Amino acid sequence: MSALATVIKRGRRGPESxxxxxxxxxxxxxxxxxxxxxxxxxxxxxxxxxxxxxxLKNKPEVTSSDIRRQAVxxxxxxxxxAAYLYKHHKQMI
Amino acid sequence: MDTxxxxxxxxxxxxxxxxxxxxxxxxxxxxGHAIGKKLAAKRTLRLVGAFLAGTLIMTALxxxxxxxxxxVFFGRDxxxxxxxxxxxxxxxxxxxxxxxxxxxGPGTLLWxxxxxxxxxxxxxxxxxxxxxxxxxxxxxxxxxxxxIITPAIAAAFAIISLPVSxxxxxxxxxxxxxxxxxLVVAAFIGSGHNxxxxxxxxxxxxxxxxxxxxxALIVLAFFLYINLVVTPVVxxxxx
Numbered sequence: 001m002s003a004l005a006t007v008i009k010r011g012r013r014g015p016e017s018x019x020x021x022x023x024x025x026x027x028x029x030x031x032x033x034x035x036x037x038x039x040x041x042x043x044x045x046x047x048x049x050x051x052x053x054x055x056l057k058n059k060p061e062v063t064s065s066d067i068r069r070q071a072v073x074x075x076x077x078x079x080x081x082a083a084y085l086y087k088h089h090k091q092m093i
Numbered sequence: 094m095d096t097x098x099x100x101x102x103x104x105x106x107x108x109x110x111x112x113x114x115x116x117x118x119x120x121x122x123x124x125g126h127a128i129g130k131k132l133a134a135k136r137t138l139r140l141v142g143a144f145l146a147g148t149l150i151m152t153a154l155x156x157x158x159x160x161x162x163x164x165v166f167f168g169r170d171x172x173x174x175x176x177x178x179x180x181x182x183x184x185x186x187x188x189x190x191x192x193x194x195x196x197x198g199p200g201t202l203l204w205x206x207x208x209x210x211x212x213x214x215x216x217x218x219x220x221x222x223x224x225x226x227x228x229x230x231x232x233x234x235x236x237x238x239x240x241i242i243t244p245a246i247a248a249a250f251a252i253i254s255l256p257v258s259x260x261x262x263x264x265x266x267x268x269x270x271x272x273x274x275x276l277v278v279a280a281f282i283g284s285g286h287n288x289x290x291x292x293x294x295x296x297x298x299x300x301x302x303x304x305x306x307x308x309a310l311i312v313l314a315f316f317l318y319i320n321l322v323v324t325p326v327v328x329x330x331x332x
Contacts, residue, residue, distance in 0.1 A: 081290070
């Protein structure tokens with residue numbers, strides 16, 4: 001079950017269960033950041049979450065970097081600008 | 094130093110200052126977060142405006158402090174020894190810019206220690222009030238002091254050699270030109286452009302910006318050394 005997949009986080013933070021809402025919010029924010037309209041941003045976030053939920057099936061443990069990479073892969077064809085920002089927002093400073 | 098030369102030194106020093114990218118990275122990230130959080134366009138612009146005000150005021154404080162201290166030490170005539178030392182320091186900083194201003198790898202990762210970069214990103218993400226954005230703007234200038242100190246001292250030396258009536262204009266020129274990159278980015282974001290495009294441009298051209306910034310420091314250093322250290326000695330010896 002995807003909802004039970006454990007996400008291993010970077011650094012000293014402990015593992016936590018995959019949170020679909022958290023992924024949705026981050027993809028939605030990335031879409032809005034590149035001036036996407038609200039409806040399109042919500043729809044894109046929803047589609048990325050669905051792809052990720054499928055991918056997580058039968059995977060008991062993944063890292064947060066895996067989730068980010070897969071989210072970028074799913075987002076790229078839907079919204080290249082948002083995918084670029086999602087991928088690089090931690091590499092700006 | 095005559096007035097046109099002094100203004101040229103101020104302008105080139107300020108252009109070198111504006112080529113440093115921490116403020117641009119921070120304002121891009123700040124506006125990205127603000128738009129992503131669905132803050133009203135007016136509030137986003139207010140945050141960006143407060144950030145800009147912070148950088149402008151901190152730059153003004155840095156240049157006026159350096160001008161005041163230079164005035165106290167040298168009066169209106171900076172010694173060739175001081176110009177020579179400054180030129181030497183500029184060459185060293187120029188080489189440091191060439192070598193390590195940007196980190197290797199994707200994105201626009203700067204030289205900033207990772208713990209500090211993480212802290213700045215966290216604060217930018219949490220910024221909701223104009224006062225916080227203002228202090229972040231001021232911090233962006235202060236954090237890059239290692240790189241901006243030599244062009245700022247060159248500008249300060251040039252400002253004290255100007256007639257008193259022009260010194261304020263000299264300082265204002267430095268502040269405006271030094272903040273030009275951030276003003277352009279703020280105008281770009283304010284007019285509704287996509288920050289992803291801006292970030293892509295920065296990533297594509299980061300090596301050129303790094304090379305240009307370092308080279309400009311070295312060019313300015315050689316100009317100052319030849320014009321203000323070597324020439325007076327040659328003229329004095331020629332009688």
